[in-house]
Amino acid sequence: MAPEEGTETSRLLRNFERRFLAARAVCSFPWQSLEEKLRDSGSELLLDILQKTVKHPLCVKHPPSVKYARCFLSKLIRKHEAVHQEPLDELYEALAEVLTAEEPAQCHRTYLLPSGNSVTLSESTAIISHGTTGLVTWNAALYLAEWALENPAAFTHRTVLELGSGAGLTGLAICKMCHPRAYIFSDCHSHVLQQLRGNILLNGFSLESDATTPAQHTGHNTHNSESPMVTVAQLDWDVVTAPQLAALQPDIILAADVLYCPEIILSLVRVLQRLSACQKDRRVLDAYIAFTIRNPETCQLFTTELGQAGISWEAVPRHNQKLFPYEEHSEMAILKLML
Incomplete structure (x- = not known):
């Protein structure tokens, strides 16, 4: 990976991390940039995004709303399916966990x-x-x-x-x-x-x-x-x-x-x-x-x-x-x- 590509990927991951942890509107994420990156890369980028969002230690300890996590993962899966034919088990497993969780008041x-x-x-x-x-x-x-x-x-x-x-x-x-x-x-x-x-x-x-x-x-x-x-x-x-x-x-x-x-x-x-x-x-x-x-x-x-x-x-x-x-x-x- 060229240095500038690595910098762009790091910036993209950071953007997803900051927005997800702060539970910003799902539509505000840089989805277009992600889709362009996915066309040139394998599933590693999506696994990195999972670690920076749903599986982030801060998120595991202090989770966002269940509805929010569900909407985010559904969007992430759609982006993956638009580019890759092979399903990514980790994405569906994460979504399954969210679907069975109850929505708290806080x-x-x-x-x-x-x-x-x-x-x-x-x-x-x-x-x-x-x-x-x-x-x-x-x-x-x-x-x-x-x-x-x-x-x-x-x-x-x-x-x-x-x-x-x-x-x-x-x-x-x-x-x-x-x-x-x-x-x-x-x-x-x-x-x-x-x-x-x-x-x-x-x-x-x-x-x-x-x-x-x-x-x-x-x-x-x-x-x-x-x-x-x-x-x-x-x-x-x-x-x-x-x-x-x-x-x-x-x-x-x-x-x-x-x-x-x-x-x-x-x-x-x-x-x-x-x-x-x-x-x-x-x-x-x-x-x-x-x-x-x-x-x-x-x-x-x-x-x-x-x-x-x-x-x-x-x-x-x-x-x-x-x-x-x-x-x-x-x-x-x-x-x-x-x-």
Whole structure:
């Protein structure tokens, strides 16, 4: 195999690995490239893809939904049959295993980090479950995590408060790669918080006491001095009290994909104002808000409300690296707010 062919094959395998572990849409895989490769190769490539996907150690330990694995294997078999006449037993055996498996209420997505480490999340198999969208990971959380990993100095030895943490992808990636002193995950929905705590433990972090108790996050994690102190706070933006916010004392604030309706935007701006007012030394508090641009009017409402609240902001330049697989057509942005 020529060096360039080996590089292309490695890139193809990596693409399949990242997309399958993250359970991205089956139609988004580079099927055309695979079919072209299969015409010039034997079954070894398909066996390699099996090892990088369904039989990947991370997938075996933390599997995606049964329906997803079934759809993926069915597509892989069709591509094989379109090119090769001889059946590949390993493909059919893998499909048979999936066909006999039961679909659980929770599935897993795993995101590979540049360090070789990974973040694994347990998510609901339903996009909207228990009346909330916080049980799955949205694109802006991936986009914000990418930016954070490219700018680790913004978080090193600092206390981070994340608003609307959802399944926890952004915070877990930062905790594993950016060396914050403390990280406060927060959300308001009880089912989200329950799953969030589970994902934090799943990724090897210890949980401290409730973050809304004063002075709980100022030291290091007693279990591992190299790890950040990780806490979870139940924060309802409309009812959280000034003493609760004052107890958090973050150095930096994050939020991803929380600009999805006017009511939420108004609540977010109000809680940002209160957080700013709670700063003991009146220093400028930076907040980074990432969002998918679905409706320009929603984005306009957010910036208008920021202006009326006296909160200055600027757009963050697009970052260079694309570490995580998400929809290519999604337009995303990050605003830096100065509170």
